[in-house]
Amino acid sequence: MQQNYLDGLNDSQRKAVEHINGPLMIVAGAGSGKTKVLTTRIAHLIRSGVDSFRILALTFTNKAAAEMKERIGHILGNSEARNLFIGTFHSVFAKILRVEADKLGYPRNFTIYDTDDAKSVIKTILTELNLDDKSYKPAFVLNRISAAKNALIGPAEYAEDRLIRQEDERSNRPLIHEIYKRYAIRCYRNGAMDFDDLLFKMYELLVRFPEVLSKYQNKFQYILIDEYQDTNTSQYQIIKMLGAVHENICVVGDDAQSIYSFRGATVQNILQFKDDYQDVNVVKLEQNYRSTQSILNVANRVISNNKNQIEKSLWTDNGTGEKIRIVRTMTDNDEGRYIADTISEMKLRYHYANKDFAILYRTNAQSRAFEESLRKKNIPYKIYGGLSFYQRKEVKDMLAYLRLIVNPRDEENIKRVINYPVRGIGKTSLDRMLIIAGEHNIPLWEVMHNPVGAGLKGAAAAAVENFVIMIKSFQTSLEKDNAYDIAFNAGKHTGLVRELYNDKSVEGLARYENIQELLNSIKEFTETPDEEGELTDKSLGSYLQQITLLTEVGKEDDENQDVVRLMTIHAAKGLEYPCVFSVGLEENLFPSTMSLYDREGLEEERRLFYVAVTRAKERLWITYANSRYRFGNLVSNEPSRFLDEIPSEYSETAYTGTAGNQQRPSFGPRFAQKEQSFEKVPSLKQLADKLQKNTSTAAHTPSADFAADDPAEIQKGMKVEHQKFGFGQVLTIEGSSNNPIATIDFGAGHGQKKIMLFYAKLRIVR
DNA sequence: TTAACTTATGTTTTT
C-alpha cells in the first residue's frame, strides 16, 4: 500500500478525505480533484480500519466506476480494492436483485430489458389494445412510464393520480395508464426488468422486506455517491433507506453540472442534502487544477446567469492562457473543415498529439460533418456513443438465444428467434400459440411444449417440438458449463453462426465478425477473475445481466490511443482535454428547441455548456454555423444566446467560410451551382429508366382460360405461361422443396427471371 | 417467404 496517499491534497480535499463518520457533502467544482478525493477517502477509510467489504460506492456511469476501481487499486493494491462494492446504481442493484429475486417473484436469471426491448413490448401492448402507434409513440409512452417509475409511481398510483391523468388526456393519450399497467404485468410475466425497474424494484424490495433492508443496511457501513446532482427520486429514496442506520453517507457533486433531468434527476437532492440529516459536514472544493484562468473566467461568467446555486467560487493557480476563440462559419461543413484545419495547424505549431483534442457536440447527429473533414485530412479519430455494439441486429439475435436459454419465461426472445434461422415456424403457428398462451395466461414456452394441443399440424408441430428440445439441451448444460461454452454451442447448433457465415456480402461479413467479437467478449468475461467475490459467477445468467448495462465493449484502454475524440457533451462529463472544440452554438440546437419551454430547461442547457467549457485545460474553441443541414435542407440559425454571455475581454472572434475566400475562388460560385443542379433535378437517366420500365411492362395479356397449375408439377424444360411475362421455358429449378425457385427464359422482351413457384401463378402449356 | 421498392419520419442528452 502506498504510504503517502495523503500528500498532495489541499486543505479542503484533505478535510473531505479525513472525515470518517457522519453525513458528508462534498461540493466539487469542475476540475477540483473530485475523483482523487473520493478514491483517497475510500483508501483512508480502509486504512483507518474499516472493512473493505462494507463500503459501497455508487457512480453514474460504468466509466466512472472503472476509473475509481483502478485508482483505488493503485493506492491499496488490487486484492484489497477487489472487495469493495463499486458500480453504477443500476449494476449494483441488479446484483442485489439477482440474489433476492425470488422474494419479488422474479427468476434469479431475470432478463434486463434495454430501451429497444422495452419499446417492443410496448408495441405489442399497443396492438393488443388496438391503439395506433402514431399518437401513442412507443418512445413517448416509455418516457412517461420511465418518469413515473423514477418518481416511484407504480401503475396503480399512476392511474389514480388526477394530475397525471389530466396531462395524458390533454396530450390526447388518455390510455397511458392502461398501457403502463399491462406493461408492468407483461414484464413480470416475462421475468424481465427494464432499466428503471432496477431502481424501482430495489426500492420495493427494501420496503416490502424489512429483513432484507436491515441486511443491507448493516452490510454497507459506508456509502459514497458520485455525481449526486444527477440522482433521481428513486435513487434518493433507496440511498436514504440504506444509509439510515449508520448515516455514513458521503455525497459528491456539483449542482452546476446537473445535466440529466430528462432522466428524472433532480438538483433538489443535492440542494437539500443538508436538510436530510443532522450535522451534515459540508466541504467545498473550489480550487480548479484543470483549466487556464481564461477558460475558468468564461465558465464562471456563463454559469452566473443561472439562479438557485450552491454558492462557490472556482479559482485556479494556473496561468491566464490563451483567449477563447469564438468562430463563425457559413455551414456545418465549413465548421468541420475549420476544425480539421485548426487541429492540423495546432499539431504543427505546438506539437500537440491527436489525443489532445476533443470535439464536443450537443447531439450525436452532428458528428458526421467532423468525421468527413477529419477523414479528408487523414486525422485519426474515434466517435464515442451512437448506436452501441449490443444494439446491432445480429448481436441482439444471438443474445436473444442466450436469454431464452437462461429465462424461457420471456416470450420476447422466443418471438425474435423462433424462426431465425428459418425452421418452418411461421407467423400463423406463432400467433396460434400466442393466443393460447394469452387465453390460459401461461407462458408461451409452456404452450410450445404441446404444439399439437395448440392446434398445430404435422410439420409445424414437429418444428416447434424440435425447437423446444434444442433449447432444453442447452439448458441442461447451464449448471456445469460456463457462459462461453454455452454461447459457442448455441451459436453453432441453432444455425445462427452458419447463417451469417453463408452471407458473403460486405454487411454479412461484418455481421459474422460481430458475432465472433461477441463470443470473444464472452470468453473474456469467463476468463477474467471475479471482482466482487461473493456476488459474481461465470454463468451465462451472470454474464447476461451485466451485459445489458454495458454501453461499450470493454476493449483496449483507449486513453493512450492517439486519436481525436468526438462525443456528446453528456458523454464528456468527467473528462478533460488540452484542446476542446465546443461546436454548434446555435439557437434551437444549443440550447435545444426542446429546452426552451421553461426556465429550468434553459438553465440545464446552460449547465451543459458549462460542462463543455470546463472540459478544456489549455485551449478552447467555440464554433457555430450560419446555416446547417437539417433533415436534408439548409436551415439558418441565430447564434446561441450563450455566446452573448461570454465576456469579450476573455475571447476573440473569427469568421471563416464566407463567400469568395474559399479554396476555389475563381469559379467557386459557378461550380457550386452546377453541383446543386445535378442533385436537385431528377436525373435524365432515372427518368429514362422509369419510362422504359413502364413501357416494357405493358405486356402480355393472359390467355382467356388462364389458370395456375400446381407448382409441384412444374418440371425443368416445361413451357409455361406467366400472367405478365407471357410464355417461357423453365431452365432450372433450385432452392429447397418448400421454396423452389425456377429460372425461366421468357425470350426477348423479359429475358431470364428467377421465380418462386409458390407465389407466382404459372400455367403449364401442354 | 423474401427482397426490392416506396414512403414516412425524425434530432436531445443515457443507465
Next chain:
DNA sequence: CATAAGTTAA
C-alpha cells in the same frame, strides 16, 4: 439526408 417501417412483386 438517412433510416426504419410499410408495401408490393416475384
